Amino acid sequence: NAGVTQTPKFRILKIGQSMTLQCAQDMNHNYMYWYRQDPGMGLKLIYYSVGAGITDKGEVPNGYNVSRSTTEDFPLRLELAAPSQTSVYFCASSLLSEQFFGPGTRLTVL
Amino acid sequence: RKEVEQDPGPFNVPEGATVAFNCTYSNSASQSFFWYRQDCRKEPKLLMSVYSSGNEDGRFTAQLNRASQYISLLIRDSKLSDSATYLCVVNGGSSNTGKLIFGQGTTLQVKP
Numbered sequence: 459n460a461g462v463t464q465t466p467k468f469r470i471l472k473i474g475q476s477m478t479l480q481c482a483q484d485m486n487h488n489y490m491y492w493y494r495q496d497p498g499m500g501l502k503l504i505y506y507s508v509g510a511g512i513t514d515k516g517e518v519p520n521g522y523n524v525s526r527s528t529t530e531d532f533p534l535r536l537e538l539a540a541p542s543q544t545s546v547y548f549c550a551s552s553l554l555s556e557q558f559f560g561p562g563t564r565l566t567v568l
Numbered sequence: 569r570k571e572v573e574q575d576p577g578p579f580n581v582p583e584g585a586t587v588a589f590n591c592t593y594s595n596s597a598s599q600s601f602f603w604y605r606q607d608c609r610k611e612p613k614l615l616m617s618v619y620s621s622g623n624e625d626g627r628f629t630a631q632l633n634r635a636s637q638y639i640s641l642l643i644r645d646s647k648l649s650d651s652a653t654y655l656c657v658v659n660g661g662s663s664n665t666g667k668l669i670f671g672q673g674t675t676l677q678v679k680p
Contacts, residue, residue, distance in 0.1 A: 498576070498672070500655065502670075508666070516667070562610075562611055
């Protein structure tokens with residue numbers, strides 16, 4: 459099992475560019491989540507999904523979009539990158555209560 | 569008021585010391601409680617769940633006080649490898665979405 463995988467590991471974007479952060483899990487988990495973590499801060503929930511075809515907003519959804527066409531994949535889309543979106547992005551999945559995290563994507567917007 | 573509050577530290581302790589972290593949460597409907605560990609520049613990983621009766625896993629003991637909405641983590645005989653950030657985590661209330669609320673974390677540095 460690869461667990462939760464994320465690509466890319468690092469990315470630098472210019473203001474106004476778009477990109478998709480990829481997340482995949484091979485544990486057949488129904489629940490998947492996207493978080494962002496700013497330096498010295500806790501994780502903030504961006505979007506989550508309770509199953510294929512179902513997504514919902516978390517605490518900080520503005521500037522992001524998600525889709526969940528399969529159980530395995532949960533990509534996060536940034537349409538118009540802004541410096542405020544500079545952060546580390548973690549994807550996670552869970553079957554019950556324990557969440558398993560991917561290694562993260564470090565995104566810088568300049 | 570933050571939903572989950574922790575003292576960010578850092579806590580600097582010598583090897584072998586006992587150290588305790590505390591956490592308070594605001595949602596009285598929360599049902600599940602956890603401590604996660606996050607190493608520098610890495611993803612969080614589950615350290616232990618926290619049960620109402622308190623639970624122990626080796627050198628780690630977790631306690632829950634529902635009346636005071638308070639969670640604690642005790643680490644005995646600290647090792648250098650315990651240096652990390654410890655995240656207090658609470659589920660987002662009674663809804664069945666698996667949503668978790670993370671505290672900002674308490675940083676522990678164990679010195680030789």
